[in-house]
Amino acid sequence: MAKRVGIEVSLAIAEAAKLARADVVAAYPITPQTHIVEHLAKLVADGEMDTQYIPVESEHSAMSACLGASAAGARTFTATAGQGLELMHEVMYVASSMQLPVVMTVVNRALSAPLSVWGDHSDVMAVRDTGWIQIFAENGQETVDNVLCAFRIGEDRRVLLPVMIHLDGFYLSHVIEPVLFPEQSQVDKFIPPYQHPMPLHPDRPVTMGAFGPPIIYAETKKAQEVNLEASKEVILQCWDEFGKTFKRYYSPVESYHSEKAKVLLLTMGSFGETAMTAIDKMRGEGREVGLIRLRLWRPFPFKEIRQAVKNAEALIVLDRALSFGGPGGPVCSEIKAALYGEDKKPKVIGFVGGLGGRDITPAGFEEIINRGIEISQKGSENEFEIFGVRE
């Protein structure tokens, strides 16, 4: 039987890595990820977790150590946040292009300067194109469930890709939540042992990350792109299997009262829960509004997004990151790109908000929706606004 435990989400993530029997953890502490690696270190030191814990001198080394471990055939886990993720940046491309299924929780944090330890999605968006599978979690349970799924998806022979699970710094990482933990035997059954088909081994030498001259580089990138695209099928199968086993169901795009809604709001991560409260209130007042939550960020769920929003008149996208000098929020610009060729599509209105830990309350979401409707009626949706900024 599954156990229901009141636990801080960071600690729950470490427990999930333990349940998944991670062989190697290489990590460097950084707020707001610290509690995850602290708890992992404790579990290993107390002999509760049979894992090689590698303390490293930086995130760059953390990811590099993870690559080596994964290449040798070890199930590998790490976690980071904000600046730490940026320091890993170049090594992350190596993980995906060498097809090493490292699992990493990213406790989303704003980037300096000014120094901010609080949450937003600036760190995630900067690693958007690193070729990792990326999933956003909305609450602690989703985080734990998707850490388990991440090992199964990433290590699948048809995939062999690293996976990032994103959770909002403090909003999720430091909250104490009731979390259902499956039995060890259930997890063992759900996640088969990791077997890289060609690991580093003296008996069968291989070269990983070799030199790729112009004559072959484009082919390697095409193979990588096709592989990441194809991983979606395996992700869907995994979530389906997870649902059958544990009775919690996940999909790339979640719709909340969106079927007949004229106006839709789109959020990612923990803001979805607050937004739902706002949607409930507005629907109670007879407003035709609904919510779309984007869970799967890479590979991008084009089909599901198009399907979810096609009947709406206006789609209001809230980004928690800013693409400076660009089209506003990166999520909004991708949604616009996904819908551009569609015959039937809503007007897309972009907002950037919740930067560097700035809260958006249910009343705030209501304001965003009302302002979005106003913008769509004026036809000035090519501009974006930073919500709540003092002029």
Added chain:
Amino acid sequence: MTKPEGELTWRDLEIGSIVTEAGNASQYQTGDWRSERPIFDNNKCIKCGLCYIFCPEGCIGQNAEGYFDADLFYCKGCGICARECWPKAISMVPEEE
């Protein structure tokens, strides 16, 4: 590798572009980087072997008569052999000549 690199499609690549065959760097033609090639004048050559020692590519070999020549499949045309050859037996000529 079963096919030459230039004929491999993206479907032919191993997982993560892993190289499974040892020593296949020898298939890489660095000779096409060359803009000048070394010409060896055996009338001036004293068979000292300095060109062989200094060649950073390791592509200069000695023939049965004791003279030296460069393997143009690998020679990048750097000209170090010509510079180090004090009897001036090696000259660099542009590829188009």
